[in-house]
Amino acid sequence: MHLRAPAIVVAVRQHGEHGAIVRALTRNDGVQPGYVRGGRSRQMRPVLQPANLVQGEWRARTGEQLASLTVELVHSRAALHGEPLAAAALEWVTALTATALPEAQAYPRVHDALSGTLDAIEAAPSARGWAAALVRYELLLLAELGFGLDLDRCVASGGTEDLDFVSPRSGAAVGRGAAFGYEAKLLRLPAFARTGGEASWDDIFDGLRLTEHFLARDILVDRRVETLAARERLVDRLKRAVA
Template identity: 35%
Template sequence: MASWETDAIVLNATKYGENDAILEVFSYDHGRISAYVYGGAGKRKRALLQTGQILHLSFMSKGENQLGYFDRLETKFSIENVFDNAAGINAIGSVCALLKEALPNFQTYKHLFNATEILVRLICNQDNWAAAYVRWEVGLLADCGFGLDFEECALSGVRENLSWVSPRTGRAASYEAGLPYKDKLLVLPPFLLSSENEIKSGDIADGFALTGWFIERDLLGQAMKNMPDARARLIISLGKKGLL
């Protein structure tokens, strides 16, 4: 019999039978995992199972090949502050959909969990989180084995004025070295090099284009999966607010 407790972020909840639910979470200690929640479709527990909620819960299973169940669900952090914020809801939806699609079952990613919890809290409590979201996608790629290299220019070795990224290798190039090939390169927005760099109009859009290319090709494409619709809705929401 397996039994443990941990913090977890709700990725998805599906009604099962008349009153129960199957809950999928990204947990701190055990990675992505699904289990029953008895009474999960009922009014009292349904609010706990909103996508993006951060919970503390316990898990029990009678055997390795049997679907276990979650119990003693407690809210660690509620996302209720973004329920009337389309961009915020879409951002949290995109985060959870990417984790659901990209992560294998039962593989632990403690650094990624901590980064995700920080991002969810930021989205719920502040307005200027778009750059942090793009940085989170860069971190997602790195934690899943597809890290981008912004350390130096792949063509010249210099570390200054990095402005482009090769869509083939994920390595950076300086402005001067990459300029002749700019039509074939992705723009590297300065805020991804340092949080102290000013964010100008168009930088967030460039960031989404950069991370989206590698997420779609490497993280999801190799498993024949598509980019979540929530990410497209997030970009549209940010565009409507003039935040790209």
């Protein structure tokens, strides 16, 4: 096995006294794990930061063997880890990607969306410019993994207007009229989650509650506590930032 490709670092775990096991998302070969010799060294730690773009080269004698990985830094986002809000966003979005995606399966749309989300975080660490993009990334990830929400028409009436809610059971949109009297049992559906465009902070938090429900139920079932803790830290910091 020999693969050379640009990749986004999504997870780093210490291994032994000096090495690290790194998982990185490539566009055409999916998440690829590898052992980086000296990955805990002072020289390599800034390179092996989640969200960094690297040029990776994986080598292994067999497909079952953990590959040896060498990396060259292409673009660093390490400075963002010093910004509490941006750091929380990077921690969550990379942890979600590393946890949710199976290894060695190509998800080019996920790769491109993750790259765009990371670029948005880098361009606007204040969160106003990236929080909505994060929600849309989570919706895309759900869809790509087979758990997409049906947001095109009301599950009860078939209508396409005033789709303000989502059923927490079916993941289907519910129109305002059909939802009357049951609003408390449904999840809010902000318009930007369907059609893009501007989003208020109320819309963003509604979107985060919406995606969190289905991520926790359908994708992070066995890894909920560890991975969703990163999301809780992010949402808490977002709330404090806009208070």
